Amino acid sequence: MAVQCRRDSAATATPTGLRFAFYGRVSTEDHQDPATSKGWQLLNAQALTSGHGRIVTEYFDVGHTRVLPWARRPDAAALVSALADPDRGFDAIVICSSERAFYGQQFATMAPLFAHYGVPVWLPELGGEVDPEIGAHDELMVLLGIIAKREVVRARMRARTSMTVQARDQGRYLGGRPPYGYQLVDAGPHPNRALARRGVRLQRLDIHPTNGPVVTWMFQQRLAGHSMARITRALNDMKIPCPAAADRARNPHRTAEAWTLTSVHSVLSNPRYSGRQVWNRQRTDHDLFDPDNTTLGHRDVMRRNTPDARVISEKQAHPALVSETDFVAAQAVRTAKNTPGRTYQLAGMLRCGHCSRVMESSWSNSRAAYRCRHGHSSATPRDPNRTPNAYVREDQVLAHLPALHLMRTDEDTAPDPVDAVARLRADGIGLIYDQAGRTVTADTEKKERVAIGR
Structure with missing residues (x-):
């Protein structure tokens, strides 16, 4: 076979033995020393290749999980790129541990590539070269991939259940940025004796002397019936630093210009201000990196959890900035968006042309x-130079929708306005309103347009 010939020629090209490329990986820099991890992996790889050749080049990924495919690990991707180079300088790849390199079905995906370039992979689990043509080797690699995946899944499960218990039953602070209005203080030695001997101590939330009263004032204003926009304007008028500005070291990725509706809403909806510890407000979803190429694996996407998925401590864990009764009452303050009897036939269909x-x-x-x-709101001061608000009455648009419908169809009879709206919705066609020209355009390839008059 051509591939086998390439492998044999590579092996006989160096009388002193095979030239190996070492690949290793360490993901958790906070819990492992990358230099030490690379050292013991390299030592084990040298023991495996002893008497068969020498390691001539090294590839080592730091801070990248095994879940990522090789194409998305920098050093692994560089190793794959080197395979295509006839002068790559190595004849085989040696890996200290299968679980360090392959996860799930990754080896089955990569094996044809290794075979194509005639570069065998050596693993300590087999005491040498992996030959996918041998059934026992292929089955073992499938099993090792499953074990590697199982270890990740079990670690996630243990971490999640442990943190659930710590937050719910113990009210323990589990890390992250402290909420605006709080600061971190010492809470004694760590309950894990090994960590305690190393000087690790717990932390808990305590009221910030400057920002804490601001949070209490915000809840008082909300309970008095003031809108979030009004509270936002008042905070900015009083020149009170927003959360990102008040703790710049922990929020370098956020703008620190002023309070916004989002930041005010985040404070007023956070149950931690009632003294309870809260965990799992966010979750990590694993979305496909590229649906058209599933071999690239998944990417982590942070999303907000619904309130019922959050874990709240059964007892108070830190000083409260608002009573539980007032916090619940503040959540009930709402501005009615849809008054009974008011209907909007074009809701969600009209887009601003500007x-x-x-x-x-x-x-x-x-x-x-x-x-x-x-994009502007009543929470920000009015800028006289900004584009004026766009405004159009519903009846003015409805009167011209039958004509717009005839322009995009071959029908002879125009439907009534209500039927025209229903047909546009059924076809998934939106409308674009141009404030300057007073026109409505169907959001289709033809872009049919009608003028609605003055």
Whole structure:
């Protein structure tokens, strides 16, 4: 076979033995010393290759999980690229431990590539070269991949269940940025004796002398019926630093210009201010990196959990900035968005031609209407130079939808406005409103347009 010939010629090209490329990996830099980890992996690889050749080049990934495919690990990807080079300088690959390199079905994916370039892989689990043509070797690699995957899954399960118990039953602070209004203080030695002997201590939340009263004031304003926009304006008018500005060291990735509606909402909806410890407000989803190429694996995406998925301590874990009764009452303060009897037939269908945002439903002068503030809100001071708000009444748009429907179809009879809206929704067609030209355009390839008049 051609591949076998290439492998044999590579092996006989060096009378002193095979030239090996070493590959290793360490993922948790916080819990392992990369230099030490590389050292023992390299030592074991040298013991495996002793008498068969020597290691001439090294590839070692630091801070990359085994879950990532080789193409997304920097050194592993460099090793794969080197395979295609006829002058690569090595004849085989040696790996200290299969679980350090391969996860799940990764070896089965990579084996044809190794065979194509005539580069065998050596593993201590087999005491030498892996030959996928041998059934026992192939079965063992499948088993090792399953074991590597099982170890990751079990580690995740243990970590999640342990943290659930620590947060729910013990009210323990589990790391991360302390919420605005709190600071970290010492909470005694770590309950793990080994960690305690190394000087590791627990931490807990305590009220920040400057920012804590601000949080209490925010809840008082909300309970008094003030909107979040009004609270935001008041905070900025009083020149109170926003959370990112108040703790810049822990928030270098966030803008520190001013309070926003999002930051105010985040404070007023955080149950930790009632003195309870909260964990699992966010989750990590594993989405496909590329749906068209599943061999690239998954990527981690952070998403907010629903309130029912959060873990809340059964007892108070730190001083409260608001009572539980007031916190619950603050969550009940809402501005009615849809008053009974008010309907918006074009809700979600109209987009602003200036900024492409979905226009807001707005009741004005006893009629349904739509507006777009181009990303601005009442929480920020009005800028006289910004683009004016877009505004259009619903009846003005509905009157022209039958004509717009005829322009994009071959029908002879125009439907009534309600039927026209239903057909546009059924076809998934949106509308674009141009404030300057007072026109409505169907969001299709043909871009049919009608003027709605003044």
